[in-house]
Amino acid sequence: MRYGEIVTAGVLALFSIYLMWKSADLPIGYIEGKGPGGGAWPFWLSAIMLLSCIAVMIKWVRGTSPLSQSDEPFLDGHGWRMLGLVGGGLVGFVALIAVISMYGAIAVFLLYYLRFLGRHSWALSIGLSIATPILFFFFFEGAMRITMPTGLPFTDPVFDFLYEIIY
Amino acid sequence: MEILSLLGSGMLLAVQPLNLLLILLGVTVGLFIGAMPGLGSVNGVAILLPITFLVPPTGAIIFLAAIYYGAMYGGAISSITLGIPGASTAVATTFDGRPLARQGRASLALVTAALASFVGGSVANVIFTLFAPVLASVALSFGPPEIFALMLLAFATFVGLGGDDIAKTIFSICFGLVLGAVGFDQISGAPRLVLFDITGFLQGIGFLVLAIGVYGIGEMLWTIEESRGEVESSNPKMTVRGMASDAAEATRKGWRGMTIGSLLGFFVGILPAAGATPAALMSYGVAKMTSRNPEEFGQGKVDGITAPESANNSASTGSMLPMLTLGIPGSPTTAILLGGMVMWGLTPGPRLFLDEPEFVWGLIGSFYISNIAALLINLAFIPVFIWMLRMPFSILAPMIFVLSIVGGYAAMNDMFDIWLILIFGIGAFVLRRFDYPLAPAVLAIVLGPIAEPTLRQSLLLSSGDLSIFLTRPIAGTITVVALILIFLPALKLLRRGGSKRGDKAA
Incomplete structure (x- = not known):
């Protein structure tokens, strides 16, 4: 489980980056007279997802999450x-x-x-x-x-x- | 006094033989449709709408409202017995209903849900009767910033709903919201987030796809793996006396949840575009946060069932209010009811109460009768639902898998969604192994399509200035409460860290 935790966080971080990139197909900033662009909502949410994954990784490196110290296999x-x-x-x-x-x-x-x-x-x-x-x-x-x-x-x-x- | 006499004549109309028969039939049909994963009140009302032309308009709307009532009661049944929320309104019921059922107390869980639904419906009926016109004008004062602030408050309660790992909870919320954004940009109409360029994503990802994947497939895989295939089937005994003592226990342990759910549920229900799902979730969150033992939530706490169940019934009655008084539907089901009223030649809006008093008060009277009928019919069928739980798990498990797939297809009519259900199910199983809470994602996918347009409209109003959520009185108050809720766990963690360091230093 120990390595599974960091691998999962890594995969989810990559997926978040993919979602950010895909959201950027539409404008992600504020458009005068039209409000936030169509990609803004998913882009910034994906950015928060990425930050959350980084937070999970930091906890893993510091060994503060229960799973980062677990010797259990992912599945037997x-x-x-x-x-x-x-x-x-x-x-x-x-x-x-x-x-x-x-x-x-x-x-x-x-x-x-x-x-x-x-x-x-x-x-x-x-x-x-x-x-x-x-x-x-x-x-x-x-x-x-x-x-x-x-x-x-x-x-x-x-x-x-x-x-x-x-x- | 005038209201009482109008209500009295409305009730008399509702108990006329034909109308009473329609109520009993509607509630029973609604109960079973609501209990079926994938089908909800909206399906029942939409499918049976054409039948209503056979009866006068008053009978027709009474029949449809009875289906709506029955389905609201029924949604809890699959949440408790199968662990799959039949509709988004019943997601929060799984949090404590399912654990209670697995402890062999399914009867208590089902009786509690029925009783809470009844109380929620009754409280809402009384508020509806007394304050309909006043409340309609309050609801109208909620513009996009207020609705978004309310959504923010709902997301803030998620942080309390998740486990200890706040980062994983926030990930789950954002993941659900992003999934809700797949398909088309609601405002410009441009394709958005068509993942891996697969055209199936153009139609978006429905709530049920994620909910059935997570709860129907993922949860079952988890149960089979954890239990090593040796799941103990609960074998509760059902007697009238047992149900009476369950009802007494539900009232004793769940009155707080019922009070919160009934009042908060009604208020959220009357807001246009909000509805029963955020109402149920927010009531669960508030009940948990104000509880002396919040750690008991999620492990089969009675308050954890009464709060969402009373809220979703209260909200569904509340959502009828803007429909009747303003002509604005508060939920998809009321939108269909509204369509029905127009077809029968009625004009919903402020003049309806003056022009068609018999229709309006007949309908309001039928709410009271339907609520009692739904309680009695629900209680009568509880032994049938309990019987399902007595099945050996090796029969129940494949049946739940089949129901998930068939229910998923029935709701969406698309094989692409069935494959997505499978992918989400297996993904949910893996993520759950790594302690990612998934309930926030399921609820976020429902609220995302409400939250995004209101945020964009608000920012358009303020020319991009975020302070609009703080400067308007109602929005400002709700936003501040939401921000406190979001940062409360972080502050607690900091304080805990600080005191630990203090202990070490000592």
């Missing part, structure tokens, strides 16, 4: 495994939305999580993976009239059937 083996399995699962879930529709992706993600990460029975995992997207479909599309992504064209017959029920 379990932490990295969790981030890979759960975080990876979420990335897979979102990536699948464009392919097999929001509802299809929900079903696959729930099955993956419940059966393989949660170690629940097949019956419960499959039951919830099917019931949840169906319930969501009727709530969002039927009651709230909010259309979710339907994925690639091969899902059309399923959605044609479902839309006929609600419309």
Whole structure:
């Protein structure tokens, strides 16, 4: 954690500089008759962000913050495994939305999580993976009239059937 | 006396069978819509607006106001049970509501939120009834410098909300404000901060994207990592007697928060462009700062729930005031209500009270009835919400992830935002490991789009002279209070450092 603290502060400082530079695409000073330029607000806020990062770094160098004295790792083996399995699962879930529709992706993600990460029975995992997207479909599309992504064209017959029920 | 007789006739109108049915239906629908992350009162009111043409205007506005009420109650439910604020107005409720639920006291948290909402709504109703025209003129005297000073005060309370590390809190506030500035410059219309030239950023970054990322994804990753997957599901028992004792405990421990939230909430609510979110946050901040044990906030303190919950209900009633008396909406939901009134052939403004007394007093009467209905319906459904918490965590966690993604898409209708939610979620998990407080960023992204234009308009008025925030009486008073709050922690640190050096020297 000790080095993580300074690396994070450094990365955030660089990001703040990037934001300052990007804000400066628009005027950052006072324009007579028009008030502060469009870039002024984000520019000066990013400058304060940079100063805050510098303050964190100074505390780290002086060893006054708790993290600057911590020997704990950022994440242990379990932490990295969790981030890979759960975080990876979420990335897979979102990536699948464009392919097999929001509802299809929900079903696959729930099955993956419940059966393989949660170690629940097949019956419960499959039951919830099917019931949840169906319930969501009727709530969002039927009651709230909010259309979710339907994925690639091969899902059309399923959605044609479902839309006929609600419309 | 005249007001009482008008109010009495308004209440009689509100309890007519059709109107009462509309109130019950509206409150129930609003409660569930508000409890759903990603959907808030604005969605409910907007979606159901066309339905209101089936009933007379009075019934229609009563129905929509009931949805608004129900959603305000409902926002606390996902904050407490899932840890995801369903709407920006309920962010501050997560600070203490979620810890209390995790201590196995979800029932107390939910009953407290319901009761505080009821008290906030009731106090606001009474103030509304008695002082509507006077308060409307006070609200009008708030120009851009006053509103910006108020925003500054809200940011000052953030410094108190963050952890011990002031630099990280200030970073978080500014980060939220900069994210709120992404998209277009509101005044010139020029593209601004299109990060890495990705065109998706042109539409800006919505509050919900950051809130769902931080609370829905980041918080869950944090919980799974910290608990090593062995999260104890709380298993509270629900009985009528238990709820009664929870209500008594909520009143005993939370009356201070309720008083602060109800009064401050109403006042902030009536200001154009302010609304329930800054009201809830400022009430939380004030309750914390004036508490004898401020260190207990954030760990499941009852006052930490009552202050924001009474404030957001009080503010939502307050925001109806400029809408009815001046024709100025104080929040997105009241803007839609205003649109509805125009469609029904009514003209909001000073003459509405004279021209359409039946409509106005019927609506005000319905506030009272809706408030009671919302309390009862909310309490009746608490066992259902508690049941959700009894689910094993390995079922609840994926459900929250799914709700976050689906809710995020429902609110924004854009896959780009879903990817942003994921990035913010993982980023929030990392930043939290390094003790960066993230709640200030979430609240700052909401207030940024209010703060920036008011600052620019103020500076334009003063030809760039910052003293405008000090020389006007109302703005000056608020600014001085805000500056004291901002510099108070720094002064405390200096004093602590000084006394430590003194101890060493001794």
